Amino acid sequence: MSHSHNHVHIHKHEVEGKNLVFSIILNLLITAAQVVGGLISGSLALISDALHNFSDVISLVFSYVAHKLSRRKASINNTFGYKRAELIAAFVNAFTLLLVAIYLGYEAILRFFHPEPIKSGMVIWLAILGIVVNGSSVLLLKKDADHNLNMKSAYLHLLTDMMASVAVLVGGLLMKFYGWFWVDGVMTLLISIYLIYVGFDLLKSSTKMLMLFTPEHIDIKEIVREVHKIPGVGKLHHIHVWHLNEEELHLEAHLDCAENILMSEFNDLLHELEIVLFTKFGINHINIQPEFKKEDPKDFIVQD
Structure with a gap:
């Protein structure tokens, strides 16, 4: 029995960790300003925005640490390195988004039934500051968010902060x-609902990757049909397809060869298979176990 582990490398977008550092500094400043302003003005929406901003600071720090860890080289004790660190960060950030959303929703409902006078002038100016600061952070991370789930989780934290600041501004x-002080609670509730929406989607995506689920865009049966078109292939079975991280899509399978070929011939066959899997499905890491008339289950998916 022999194994072949092939890699197809593609040019990938390099995520800039320094953008996270700038965002952390900006969010620390706006958090401090909003806490002071919220206490002075009595605005729950402003306090809630500050709380969300502070959760962002923690999430951004976590994302930055995960980003740095993911760049560490593999070793004997960590054969994959820390490549899944950013998936863990995305999962944790999504979970904290949901926790913050639930807490804000609870507080908003209480405030809605018991509105309190608020110094709206301070709320307005701090909301504008929040829009500027969070908007700047969003622009810093936008490009990275399109290529990295960890950065997307940080980006969503900041984007929802900016939207929260817009809501606070409207409320202010x-x-x-108009003296509509009940608007403070309503705006906070709307913020919490939106956080639940984006947080759940991110939590679902990161959970699927951590659980090694087959990516949604991958059709196992279509992979089998394409591979079976290659001359010399008998049957592809015992198939596993998963994301190690967002940059690496892995396939592991047994390949039943049509003939009892030499290993050098199998190398050529494997090269063809590698090209098909990469060009048609974007799979860039392949681990194939060659077989010939081996007595074992030949189903596409087999519980090992």
């Missing part, structure tokens, strides 16, 4: 000109 203006 309504309170200033």
Whole structure:
């Protein structure tokens, strides 16, 4: 029995960790300003925005550490390195988004039934500051978020912060000109609902990757059909397809050869298979166990 582990490498977007550092500094400043402003003005929406900002600071720090860990080289004790660290960070960040959302929703409902007078002028100016700071952070991470789930989790934290600041600004203006203090609770509730929406989607995506689920865009049966078109292939079975991280899509399988070929001939066959899997499915790490008339289950998916 022999194994072949082949890699097809592609040019990938290099994520800049320094953008996270800038975002951390900016969010620390706005968090401090909003806490002071919220206490002075009595605005729950402002306090909730500050709480969310602080959770962002923690999430951004966590994302930065995970980003650095993921760049460490593999070793004898860590044969994959720390490549899944960013998936863990994305999962934790998504989970904290949901926790913050639930807490804010609870507080918003209480405030809605018991509205309190709020110094709307301070709320307005701090909301504008929040929009500027969070908007800047969002722009810093936008490009990285398109290529990395960890960065996307940090980006979503900041994007929802910016939207929260916009909601706080609208609420502050309504309170200033119309005296609608109940708007503070309503805006906070809307913020929490949106956080639940984006947080759950991110939590689902990161969980699927951590659980090694087959990626949604991959059709196992289609892979088998394409591989079976290659001359010399008998049957592809015992198939596993998973994301190690967002950059590496792995396939592991047994390949029943049509003939009792030499290993050098199998290398050529494997090269063809490698090209098909990469060009048609984006699979860039392949581990194939060659077989010939071996007595074992030949189902596509077999519980090992």
